[in-house]
Amino acid sequence: MAPRASAVPHRLGGTLAYAAFALLAAVLAGALPLSGYALNILMQATTYAVSVIGLTVVLGLCGQINLAQAAFFGIGAYAVGLGTTAWGLDFWLCLGLGLGAALVLGGALGASTLRLGGHYLAMVTISFQQILTLVLVNWIPVTRGPDGVPGILRPAGLADGQRYLAFCILALAAVAYAVWRMPDTRLGRAMRAVRDNELAAGVVGVDVYRTKILAFAIGALLAGLGGGLFAGGFAYISPDQFTFAESVVFLTMALLGGVGSPAGAVIGTALLILLPEWLRFMKEIPGLYLALYGLAVILIIIFMPVGIWGFVGARLARFRKAAPAPDRAGDLVLARAAPGPHPALEVVGLAKHFGGLKAVDAIDFAVARGGVHALIGPNGSGKTTTLNLLSGLYVPTAGRIRIDGRDVTGLPPHARAAVGLGRTFQNIRLFRSMTALDNVIVGAERPDNPAGLADAGALEARARAALAFVGLEDRADEPVASFSYGHQRLVEIARALAGNPVLLLLDEPAAGLNASEKVALTALLRRMTAKGLTILIIDHDMTLVRDVADRITVLNFGRRIADGDAAAVLREPDVIAAYLGEDAGQGGAGRAEAASPRPDLAPV
Amino acid sequence: MALLELRDLSVSYGEVRAVEGLSLTVEPGEVVTLLGSNGAGKSTTLKAISGLVRPRAGQILFEGRSLMGCRPEEIVRRGVAHVPEGRRVFPGLTARENIMLGASNRSGLSKRQIRAEADAMFELFPDIARFGDALGWTLSGGQLQMVALARGLMAKPRLLLLDEPSLGLAPVIVQAVFRIIAEVRRRGTTVFLIEQNARMGLSVADRGYVLESGRLALSGTPEALWANDDISAAYLGGSRAVSAAG
Amino acid sequence: MDLVPQLLFTGIGIGAVYALVALGFVLIFRATNVVNFAQGEFSMVAAFLMVVFAVDLGWPYWLSFLAALGGMAVLGALFNLGVYYPLRHRSYLPVIISTIGASILLANTTLALYGPQPQVLPGWFETQGILAGGVFFDSQYLLIIGVTAVLVAFQYWFFEHTLVGKKLQATSQDKEMASLLGIPVAGMIMLTFVYSAVLGGIAGILVAPVLFVSIGMGSTIALKAFAATIIGGFGDVTGAIVGGLALGVIETFGAAYISVPYKDALGFLVLVVFLVVRPQGLFGERVAEKA
Known part of the structure; x- marks a missing residue:
């Protein structure tokens, strides 16, 4: 939802400096004399930050809401808590179990809802959060109920509080680094694409549903990690630490710091853990402090949607040096549209009805390999519907669509992109x-x-x-x-x-372009076909269509009224009538006669 | 004084300049049509008049007073009704309810009065009289256009803005719609009409303007416009080719 | 006593409350395309207002009721102005987060003002109820069912037979067109929020004597009401009512035959089953997410 504020440290130097800084912080945490109070605050901030970075992934990168982050945090915490006490297992094994449980539950929860979108996801995650709290409180034989789990063990060698904190800081640094780099991985780009424009992401070839589930599962995983570390840090956990209110606290931290970057997550977490400590008096009135969190959420969303880091980062970006100019780009190589056995596109009996309206009514046409094919027709003739059927955004009422000889009629958009x-x-x-x-x-x-x-x-x-x-x-x-x-x-x-692509669909590429841009577009289309590309173009700009199209299919009232060689199609009386209007008005008959097709309408 | 006057109107969507420096007038009692291919800026012009989009520059005067900065609700109260592209009949309301809501800009009417006026509308639109209680989404394209026109007339506008009333309609229905437009004009309502169907648009109009890429390309009487080759070029393309050849 | 009819009666009573809150959800959703996550807090705040007026200040019950509803109307208006209106041109995600923030704000402000102790609100009637045919008809549940029936009837009349109702419907179906006709769209949305807050408030006041008046009652009720709207079919008024009643009955039987502490989980399970198997709900195809 917020733009990514800053570039990834590509250069090795930056990465090394970051690693050195993280090590220094860990060493200081282990070596400096810390009071028990300071240790607790730092422990809480560090483990919370790991969980908040989970929200950076799911909400910041992928634009999906998760209001059960505290539940996944709790799952990690209870795995370590119960594992090291009741079940007598090794800390690392318990941590792994917690991560696995968070990952699987997160993935399953996402899979059940992510097809449906925002509102459902918000409510279902809240519900999941409430259920987990119910289970933690009521399933006493296993969870020990409201009394919580005391005596949680730390791993061997890290029993000392400050050494354990140093370890947590390193874990946080590693997680933050991974998430910092994530936007420039294939998955990270897919997540950002889904967040920015789900429809376009699918059409370009991103499996939107799978990407969202992965983002959700990774977010849950990080919450589980934070929770597991938290349990080891405090040695005692209870259900009230993992309620919906805590999920809101996580959300507020992410939003305040800036949901677009792990740096924002760390800043937001640190601020919201330290501020209330400085304003301790507020804790004397129960509710006051969460009420302010609620107010902060509203104010941030309205007035500072990119958060502190987003705000600062945008200003820092102005001073950053421009990236070194890349080497000259190579020539674009396109696979030539070889004269294969199948046409690039074949549409047979394609129909789409909306209620009683036959937007597309059993049309047939084929796009041969190579060159430009235009699909035209007056406004409301069914062109856009046809296009949405071709790219898989609508399910046809009847008919088949074959791309490169493969039947894609039932495939989702990203699978059609894969076909070409x-x-x-x-x-x-x-x-x-x-x-x-x-x-x-x-x-x-x-x-x-x-x-x-x-x-x-x-x-x-x-x-x-x-x-x-x-x-x-x-x-x-x-x-x-x-x-x-x-x-x-x-x-x-x-x-x-x-x-x-095997076939490139251009949906009104000339719309909104000025005259010189249109000339440039025409030249670009010619260069594309010279490379052997097959293009299906839909446009109202008849000058452009005349200039570039080899073949034309004309639609009107959802039916195909002409199809074939461009020049011939544009001379057909039906086509001229469809564009200039039928000679239908009685009062206008005299004028209409004066407007019969002229010789100068023929292409030059 | 012109009923409607646009002076150097410019409208942008972000960077896209949809309308550039458009000036035109509509006199009381006229039917004026604005022609042009899709994307030429016709609908944007109407939206600017009715307050749906904010112009970047220029002036819009209705009865000599500026409409700039007014909300759509205020503009319709001042007597400008807009029947938008695609009819926009409320799908979940009946045809009669849709028509009744057309009077929302007039205050002080009881529900009974409005209902009586709506029923009287069906005399002008006999084709939809039987469908008064049918829900909007069940109506056909022609019926929807009739309902949208009737709804626009319920505002008792001094200026009626019509955006492509022939869109997607079969020729026989288009004729019926244009007979009604002629009747509306006969009853004294001024009409500013956008059409992609140039023949039909000019058949009812007193004067016409032609837009190309957001700019005024031509204006004049229907006869003069038909006599000019450019109108065909504006619709079927080839203007660049023609000028290059000449 | 015969258990099954008794449970059925109780289930319908509690389900009627869910249905009322669900109606508020649906109305705001249809007007703004936004799910109001603070809908449950409207019920909670109204219940606390009722405690303040009727118990603390000792006002007559009917006067307290009217005063509480007046308070809810004001709250609904402020909610629209502060939480929804500044974000009306943004995507749904910021609005969701904003309403969640408002939910936290309302719940915890109430907590800060009134403390964590659950409060008791007496029922409207002195008498506990009547025993008939082996079933005990609790007076408060009878009141809930009766008021719900009246409100549903009122809403039907209002939306189907008044001009304002038609204008509200027009606004929810196509805001731009509504504004072109001269319908004051901002006013209609304001009216929707005010009415939904009052509706949620009535639900909260009615259910308060059955439950305790607590800070957490809002989110519990909201979750049930949301589940009810999904079961019924999102955005559908009839669906919200049927879904609410169904959920109340399922939950009551679940508590009797399966487990009391997990009766809330049962509603969640039904919700997930519907999401996976029939996301469009019992009524209709209008899965109303914006593309």
Whole structure:
């Protein structure tokens, strides 16, 4: 939900400095004389921060809410608590059990709800949280009920409080580093894509549902880790430490610090653990302090949606040195549309009815390999519905769709991308918080990309080549939200090209472009077909269609009214009538006669 | 004084300049049509007039007074009714209820009065008289357009804005819709009409304007516009090709 | 006493409360496309207001009732202005988080003002109830069922037979079109919040004598009401009522035959089963998430 505030420390130097800093912090925690009070505060802050970083993953990176973070924290804590006491197991084994339980339960909970979206997820996680509290309190033979679990053991060698704290700090540093690097992994990019634009993510080839479940499970896992460490740190746990109220505390910490980065998680956690200690008097009135948390949540969401780190990071980014200019991007290689046995696209008897409305009524057409095929028709003729059927956003009422000879009729959008369908959107759908390069890398990562990209370097090289092809290589590392409308369109095309599609669907690429941009678009389309790409274009701009299309299919009232060679189709009286209007008005008959097709309408 | 006057109107969506420096007038009692291909900025112009989008620059005057900065509710109360593209009939309300809500801009009417007026509307729209109690989502495209028109008229507007009333309708239905527009005009309501169906639009209009890429390309009487080759080019493309050839 | 009819009666009584809160959920959802996670706190706050007026200040029951509902109307209006309205153009996630924040704020402000001790609110009637046909009809449950029936009837009349009701429906179906017709959309949304707060308040006051008046009652009721709306079909008024009643009955039988402490878990299980098997609920196809 918040833009990622800062770049990953790519350079080795940064990573080493970070490691040295973490080690120093751990050594200081182990060596400095700490009071018991200070030790407790630091222990709590460190273990909580691990759990809050879990929210950075699920809420910050993937945009999914989880209001049961304290429950997963509790699962980790009880695994260590009960394991080292009642069951007499080794600390590390218990910690592993807790992590496994959090991961599995998180994944299962996510799997049950993540298809349905936000509201359901929020309520189901709250419910899960309440159930866990009920179980912890009432299942006394196992959980020991409200009395809690005392006497929790630490691992051998870390029995000393400060040494254990030093270990927790190292664990936190490792987790923060992993999550800091995560946005630039394949999974991390997929999560950001899902957060920014679920629909586009699916069409580009990201398995949206699977990505969300993974994010949710990883978030739960980190909560379990934080909880396990917490149990070892305090030696005593009880159900009231893992209630819904604590989940809200975790959420507030994440939001306050900035949900987009683990740095924000650490800042938010530290602030909200230290502040109440400084304002201890508030704890004398029960409720006051949580009431302020609630108020803080509302105020942060309204006035500072990116949190402290998001706010600070955006300002720091201005002073950061520009990244070194990359080497010249290579030439974009597209697999040629070989004259295979199958057409690139085959549509047979395709129909979509909404109630009684036949938006698409049994249409047939085929797109041959190579060249530009245009699908046109007056407003409301069923073009957009057809496009949504092709990319899997609608389920057809009847008919089949074959791409490259494979029947994709029942496949979800990301699976169609894997078969080789690329598309752009009329109202541009980019991943708005990401750079142009990252947008295009997500496209290059489409499953079964024939370009066969083995490693991160090849992936980036291909993305840069695709950006160079549309003329944006110099702006590759800029956030795409700062691009002009015309350039955003080009990034969207580059994103699709990077995936090397068998068929590229362009949904009104000329919409909103000015005259010179349209000329540039025409040239770009020609360069794309020169590389052997097959394009299906939908546009109202008949000048563009005339200029680029080899073949045209015309729809009206959901039916196909013409199909074939472009010049011939545009001369058909039915097509001219569909565009200029039927000669139907009685009062207008005289005028209409004056408007019969003219010779100058024929293509030059 | 013109009933409606646009002066140098410019509207942007973010960076996209949908309308650039558009000036036009609509005199009382006229039917004026605004033509142009999809994406030319026609709907945006209507939305700016009715307050749904905020212009970037320019002036909109209705009866000599500015409409700039007014909310849609205020603008319809001042007598400008907008029948938007896609009809936007409330799917969960009946045709009669939809029509009755058209009077929401007029105060001091009892429910009974409004209902009586709505029933009187069915005389102008005999085709939907039988469907008064049918829910919006069950109606066909032509019926929806009739309901949307009737709902717009219930506002007793001095200016009626119509956005593509022929959209997606079969020719025989389009004829019926345009007969009603002619009747509305005969009863004294000024109409500002957007059409992609240029033939139909010009058949009822006194004057027409043609938009291309957000700018005014042509204006004049229907006869003059038809006599100009550019109107075909604006719809079917080729303007660049034509100018290049010439 | 015959157990099954007795449980059925109790279940319908408690289910009626869930149905009332669920109605509030559905109304706000239809008007704003947002699930109000503080809906349960409306019930909790109203119950506490009732304790303040009727028990602490000793006002007559009916006067306290009216005063509490007046308070709820004000709270609903403030809620709209402070929690929903500033975020109306943002996506659903910030609004969800904001309403959760409001829920925490309301619950804990009440806690800070009134302390953690559960309070007792007497029922409306002196008499405990009547025994008929082997079933004990508790007077408060009878009142709950009666008031719910009246409110459902009122709501039906209001939405189907008044112009304001139609305007509210129009607003929930297409805000932009409603504003083009001159319907004051912001006012309609305000009205929705006020009405939903009052509805939640009535539910809270009615159920208070059956349960204790506690800080936690809000979130418990809200979870049940949310489950009820999913069982019934999200956004569907009839579904909310049927879902609420069904959940009340399931829970009461579960508590009697399976386990008392886990009766809340039973509602959750039913919820998950519906989410997995039939997410559109019993009534209708309107899974109303925004694309």
